[in-house]
Amino acid sequence: MEKIEIPERLHKIINKIKEARKNKGFSHEYIAEELGISVSAYNKIERQETKLTLERLFQLQVILEMPLEELLDLKVENVYNQHITDQAVGHQQIENLYQENKEITEKLIEAYKEQITYLRQRLLSTEKHG
DSSP states (O other): OOOOOOOHHHHHHHHHHHHHHHHHTOOHHHHHHHHTSOHHHHHHHHTTSSOOOHHHHHHHHHHTTOOHHHHTTOOOOOOOOOOGGGHHHHHHHHHHHHHHHHHHHHHHHHHHHHHHHHHHHHHHHHHHHO
8 A cells, every 4th residue: 555645743643642642651453442443444544554544633632631732733832022113113023923814723622523513422422332
């Protein structure tokens, strides 16, 4: 099977997933079972032979008990010190930072909403089977 071209950022996310799984002592079998997929399918995700869907990313975040910001390596804390002589450049940087933070915040809110939906479904499924 031909390896799919994956951007460096996604490669880092998948490596964080692998590292977190190993640190928690979780086997491929355990993760696959929690995701509701075959071990082979999970192995393909870690080997980057198949795409990691957003739904799977949220599921893994819950299973690995990792904050989404950490898993996605989002850095939301920037500090800007501005001198009066740099006002025009500083203002543009602040505008860019505002827009970046706004987009990140909107993505996080959407991610959390989807995570809540997933957890509710999982809870209902557990209640039905338990």
